[in-house]
Structures are given as C-alpha cells and as structure tokens.
Amino acid sequence: MIISMQLNATDEQINHVCDRVREFGFMPHVIRGEERTVIAAIGHGDKREHIETFKAMDGVDDAFPIQQPFKLVSREVRHQRSVIRIGDDITIGNGSFVVMAGPCSVETHDQLMSTAETVAAAGAKILRGGAYKPRTSPYEFQGLAEEGLKLLAEARERTGLKVITEILNSEDVDLVAEYADILQVGARNMQNFELLKKLGRVGKPVMLKRGLSATIKEFLLSAEYIVSHGNPEVMLCERGIRTFETATRNTLDLSAVPVINELSHLPVIIDPSHGTGKRSLVPPMAKAAVAVGADGLMTEVHPCPEKAWSDGPQSLRFEDFERMMKELQPYIQVRASETN
Ligand code: PEP
Numbered sequence: 600m601i602i603s604m605q606l607n608a609t610d611e612q613i614n615h616v617c618d619r620v621r622e623f624g625f626m627p628h629v630i631r632g633e634e635r636t637v638i639a640a641i642g643h644g645d646k647r648e649h650i651e652t653f654k655a656m657d658g659v660d661d662a663f664p665i666q667q668p669f670k671l672v673s674r675e676v677r678h679q680r681s682v683i684r685i686g687d688d689i690t691i692g693n694g695s696f697v698v699m700a701g702p703c704s705v706e707t708h709d710q711l712m713s714t715a716e717t718v719a720a721a722g723a724k725i726l727r728g729g730a731y732k733p734r735t736s737p738y739e740f741q742g743l744a745e746e747g748l749k750l751l752a753e754a755r756e757r758t759g760l761k762v763i764t765e766i767l768n769s770e771d772v773d774l775v776a777e778y779a780d781i782l783q784v785g786a787r788n789m790q791n792f793e794l795l796k797k798l799g800r801v802g803k804p805v806m807l808k809r810g811l812s813a814t815i816k817e818f819l820l821s822a823e824y825i826v827s828h829g830n831p832e833v834m835l836c837e838r839g840i841r842t843f844e845t846a847t848r849n850t851l852d853l854s855a856v857p858v859i860n861e862l863s864h865l866p867v868i869i870d871p872s873h874g875t876g877k878r879s880l881v882p883p884m885a886k887a888a889v890a891v892g893a894d895g896l897m898t899e900v901h902p903c904p905e906k907a908w909s910d911g912p913q914s915l916r917f918e919d920f921e922r923m924m925k926e927l928q929p930y931i932q933v934r935a936s937e938t939n
C-alpha cells in the first residue's frame with residue numbers, strides 16, 4: 600500500500616503514520632521525493648482494509664494499494680528516477696550516459712593496467728573486470744579471486760576509474776565490498792535470493808544482471824529483494840536473453856530499457872558484449888543503447904582478445920573501443936539536447 604502525504608505534512612505526522620503501519624504488521628519505507636513524502640507499507644497480507652484508517656489520519660493525502668508485485672522498485676511507489684552516485688563525479692540515472700569497460704576476467708598485471716589506462720583515456724568512468732568468474736565449465740579459468748581484487752584496486756589508484764566486479768557468493772560479500780565501488784550480480788545469480796538479501800545489507804551500489812531466461816517481472820522482483828533488505832542503490836543490466844536465435848550468443852532485449860523505465864525508477868545499463876557475443880556487433884548495439892534511453896554501457900575490452908582467458912570473441916581491441924567511444928559522442932549529444 601502507498602500512503603501519500605500532503606505537501607506540508609510534518610515529520611511528526613509522518614512518524615505517526617509509520618507507527619500505525621508497524622502496528623498493522625507491515626514495514627514502513629519512507630520515500631522523500633522533491634515534492635512530497637510517500638510511505639510504502641510493505642509486507643504480507645491484505646492491506647486494503649486499513650486504507651480508510653490511513654486516509655483519515657492527519658497529514659495524509661491519499662492511500663491506495665500497489666498494483667505491481669514488485670513494490671519499492673516500482674514507479675507507483677516512486678515516480679522520480681533513482682540517481683546513484685559513485686564517488687564525487689559519477690551519477691547514474693540522471694540522464695547522463697556512463698561507460699563501464701574492461702576485460703571479462705582480470706588476468707595479469709599488465710593486461711589490467713594497460714586496459715584501465717586505455718579505457719580511461721577514451722572516456723570510460725568505471726573499470727570492469729571479473730576476479731570471481733561464473734564459468735559454464737568447471738575446467739575453465741575461475742578467476743584470480745582476491746589477487747584479482749587487489750589488481751583492480753591498483754588500477755583504480757593509477758587511473759581514477761571506479762571499479763565494478765562480480766560477487767558470486769554470500770560469503771565473499773564483505774571481501775569484495777572492501778575493494779569494489781559497485782558489486783555486480785551476474786546473470787546466473789539473479790535469483791540467488793540469499794546473496795540478494797545479503798547485498799541488501801551492504802553499503803555499496805549493486806548492479807544486477809538479468810538472468811539468462813528471466814522475465815522483466817522476475818528481474819524486478821530480484822531487485823526488490825535487494826531494495827527491501829535495505830539497499831536502495833540498485834541498477835539493472837540487460838545482457839541478453841536466451842531465445843531460439845543462434846546467430847548471436849544471446850538476444851539483446853533493447854526493449855527492456857523502455858519497458859523497465861515505465862515500470863521502475865531504477866537505472867538501466869546495457870551490456871552488448873554478452874548481449875551479442877560478437878565484437879563487431881558491440882558498437883552498433885552500444886549506439887542503440889544510447890538511443891533507447893539506457894543510463895550506461897558495460898563492454899568488454901582486452902589488449903589481445905585472441906589470447907583472452909575468457910570471452911575473447913566479444914572483447915573489443917583497444918582501437919575498437921577508442922573508435923566506438925568517438926562514434927558514440929554524437930548520439931550522446933543528440934540525446935542530451937532532447938532531454939534539455
Ligand atoms: C560478466 O559480466 O563477466 C558476466 C559473467 O556476465 P553475465 O553474468 O551477464 O553472463
């Protein structure tokens with residue numbers, strides 16, 4: 600249920616409503632918008648019978664049920680888009696277009712440092728790189744673990760880039776959070792609910808990737824796990840879904856961006872590397888990501904993709920990435936002029 604407060608509602612009135620929400624056995628989530636405060640009453644059971652009680656309380660403008668199964672991440676609860684700040688100069692979700700780039704896996708010191716320097720010089724703001732790799736085969740490279748996290752931290756020191764890296768297990772949350780600026784939940788873990796709950800209690804932004812065969816409703820319900828457990832800083836990443844098509848590794852669902860933007864206030868990132876599996880398809884889909892209203896891009900870049908320990912065929916060479924960043928500029932400018 601949503602309880603929308605009057606424009607001039609006092610803190611005392613807001614607190615009083617929250618107390619009553621708790622008395623009825625629900626959890627109040629106070630969302631302070633630019634104009635008015637909204638209180639979402641979240642929990643099991645039917646809240647309809649309480650609506651008249653809330654409507655009669657001082658300071659309350661209206662009370663109504665939330666229609667969607669996902670609550671805190673829905674536009675019904677929060678109309679204004681969420682903006683996630685990373686450090687002092689990166690904002691995600693406010694109309695800007697942020698680029699995250701780096702190797703699929705952190706492999707060696709040279710590989711990571713040269714990639715970080717190249718992508719930073721070309722305009723990326725966030726370095727990606729997996730230290731814990733969710734590989735389809737147990738015989739493939741599984742990642743450098745903490746050694747990889749240390750290399751990412753060193754690359755951040757050198758370049759000023761922020762770091763995003765994948766977290767595979769609930770047990771590793773504290774360790775990964777020590778090194779990373781954003782914690783990535785991979786497609787294969789989108790419904791690892793224990794991990795999602797734990798990430799609700801971590802004080803770092805989370806990027807949740809869409810599961811291989813997840814519907815948008817399931818995707819948003821997974822995000823709801825993180826937000827309802829206390830962490831509102833969640834961004835979503837469309838990285839392609841399984842379809843009958845075999846020409847691409849996955850089918851990049853670009854329509855997910857406007858669909859999610861209608862349903863949710865969370866920022867959306869596009870990953871055309873995993874979304875297509877093919878280097879040549881990354882730049883066109885990156886341009887489409889700008890056009891369709893995504894808040895940013897995640898792409899894989901490697902100094903020598905044919906020698907990459909994972910995902911070489913979809914990794915851009917340095918020169919490919921530099922060219923793509925130049926080619927994206929006019930698209931980003933057109934979009935900025937449209938929103939201004
Ligand atoms: C990745 O970003 O390295 C990755 C493994 O992606 P996904 O979880 O989307 O497959």
Ligand code: MN
Nearest residue numbers: 703899909910
């Ligand atoms: Mn990869």
